[in-house]
Amino acid sequence: MRKEEEFNDWYNNIVEEAGLVDKRYPVKGMNVWLPYGWKAMRLIDALIRREMERTEHDEVCFPLLIPKTEFDKEAEHIAGFGAEVYWVTHAGNNELDVPLLLRPTSETAMYPMFSLWVRSHTDLPLKTFQLVNTFRYETKQTKAFIRMREIHFFEAHTCHVDFEDAERQIAEDLEIMKHFAKDLCIPYLLTKRPDWDKFAGAYYTVGLDTIMPTGRTLQLGSIHQYKTNFAVPYNITYENEGGEQVHAHQTTYGMSERLLGTVVGIHGDEKGIIFPPSIAPIQAVIVPILSKGNQEHVMEEARKLEEELKAEGIRVHLDDRDFRPGYKYNDWELRGVPLRLEIGMRDIEGGHVMAACRVQGKKILVKREGAGEQIKLIFQEQQEILWQKARSILEESIRTIEDYNQYEEGTIAKAGWCGEEECGHTIEDFTGAAILGTPVPEEETPEGTRCCVCGAHAPSWIYIAKTH
Numbered sequence: 001m002r003k004e005e006e007f008n009d010w011y012n013n014i015v016e017e018a019g020l021v022d023k024r025y026p027v028k029g030m031n032v033w034l035p036y037g038w039k040a041m042r043l044i045d046a047l048i049r050r051e052m053e054r055t056e057h058d059e060v061c062f063p064l065l066i067p068k069t070e071f072d073k074e075a076e077h078i079a080g081f082g083a084e085v086y087w088v089t090h091a092g093n094n095e096l097d098v099p100l101l102l103r104p105t106s107e108t109a110m111y112p113m114f115s116l117w118v119r120s121h122t123d124l125p126l127k128t129f130q131l132v133n134t135f136r137y138e139t140k141q142t143k144a145f146i147r148m149r150e151i152h153f154f155e156a157h158t159c160h161v162d163f164e165d166a167e168r169q170i171a172e173d174l175e176i177m178k179h180f181a182k183d184l185c186i187p188y189l190l191t192k193r194p195d196w197d198k199f200a201g202a203y204y205t206v207g208l209d210t211i212m213p214t215g216r217t218l219q220l221g222s223i224h225q226y227k228t229n230f231a232v233p234y235n236i237t238y239e240n241e242g243g244e245q246v247h248a249h250q251t252t253y254g255m256s257e258r259l260l261g262t263v264v265g266i267h268g269d270e271k272g273i274i275f276p277p278s279i280a281p282i283q284a285v286i287v288p289i290l291s292k293g294n295q296e297h298v299m300e301e302a303r304k305l306e307e308e309l310k311a312e313g314i315r316v317h318l319d320d321r322d323f324r325p326g327y328k329y330n331d332w333e334l335r336g337v338p339l340r341l342e343i344g345m346r347d348i349e350g351g352h353v354m355a356a357c358r359v360q361g362k363k364i365l366v367k368r369e370g371a372g373e374q375i376k377l378i379f380q381e382q383q384e385i386l387w388q389k390a391r392s393i394l395e396e397s398i399r400t401i402e403d404y405n406q407y408e409e410g411t412i413a414k415a416g417w418c419g420e421e422e423c424g425h426t427i428e429d430f431t432g433a434a435i436l437g438t439p440v441p442e443e444e445t446p447e448g449t450r451c452c453v454c455g456a457h458a459p460s461w462i463y464i465a466k467t468h
């Protein structure tokens with residue numbers, strides 16, 4: 001199946017064929033994570049935890065259920081999420097006095113507690129995060145990892161003394177994303193969302209979007225500056241150095257299992273998934289090439305190689321199943337293992353192993369001695385190739401246009417914008433595409449840049465794309 005031509009079918013098949021999820025669970029939008037997929041997700045989570053620890057965020061874990069009374073405190077937030085909420089109205093045989101909801105996101109679970117925790121300026125900044133499942137009653141067609149009703153969610157929530165300190169947090173979030181995206185080999189575009197599309201309750205939202213092989217963008221995550229929009233209704237105040245009670249400023253940063261969906265979607269090919277070594281559940285698979293009379297010897301050498309690579313910290317698997325090598329090759333290519341190591345009598349005698357590189361699409365001889373070090377270098381090269389390839393696809397998809405009529409499907413258009421909401425809506429209505437937002441960091445337009453709708457002076461650029 002050609003990936004570009006039939007992306008949706010390709011994607012829907014591959015996530016199951018490769019053993020990431022089982023979609024047969026009898027609740028729509030809720031899949032079962034299979035061991036191989038869950039391992040990949042856990043490796044992504046580990047990268048997130050590494051970044052959170054590096055930047056001194058503390059991991060917390062809040063309850064899943066939120067009382068309606070707490071949810072009801074921030075009006076815009078309710079308006080934004082109300083239609084997506086799952087309710088728990090009964091417990092046993094009793095109707096609950098106060099209905100409970102399954103968290104769609106955790107502001108309304110955390111902030112009543114933050115108001116107890118934050119007392120003095122010495123308690124700030126408060127930097128927390130959690131990796132939990134959230135629930136949203138999605139009405140569009142669901143898609144594994146990309147549009148789910150039960151979501152594997154990362155959310156960082158912070159409190160600060162003032163707006164400037166919260167802005168510093170957002171700068172730190174952007175730097176975290178830079179590291180993290182490089183590891184996943186997923187490039188992204190940073191934009192400040194237009195006001196009509198910001199997160200419910202946010203002062204502003206920065207969207208992180210990447211482009212999928214469909215030519216549509218997919219939001220990977222988002223970062224929100226709340227100012228005191230939540231601190232006021234949730235009464236998160238602290239005593240400043242002057243002894244006054246003032247409201248804390250807050251930010252959040254959210255991402256999800258979509259990260260895994262984009263890795264699958266962006267890097268895969270006709271043969272299947274291609275995992276970057278950074279998050280590959282199996283980085284190298286050893287396939288012994290057995291022929292009559294040497295089975296035991298080859299297996300013994302294969303096991304030795306496995307032990308050696310394991311000791312070097314490589315996630316290695318020895319495929320000792322009773323199948324023909326050709327079958328195993330296809331199977332591991334489908335599952336996206338970055339490196340296949342073939343070892344047979346000729347290799348043992350020659351003091352090497354044959355390495356088939358999934359990313360480079362070539363075979364190279366690796367010296368048996370010091371194989372681990374050489375393999376790690378191949379992994380590095382693979383990371384770089386995947387990153388550069390995905391980056392050039394994103395860069396090449398961006399086209400500067402002067403008039404919104406010139407918008408082409410499958411591209412991300414960059415156009416001058418006067419800043420008027422009406423012009424934004426005209427673009428969206430006419431093209432069927434969405435305004436992703438204005439560039440972050442801000443980018444000045446050259447003199448004479450005109451709004452792509454009304455022709456007035458355009459102080460900023462906007463990005464326009466069809467989205468998933």
Ligand SMILES: [Zn+2]
Nearest residue numbers: 418423451454
């Ligand atoms: Zn305009």
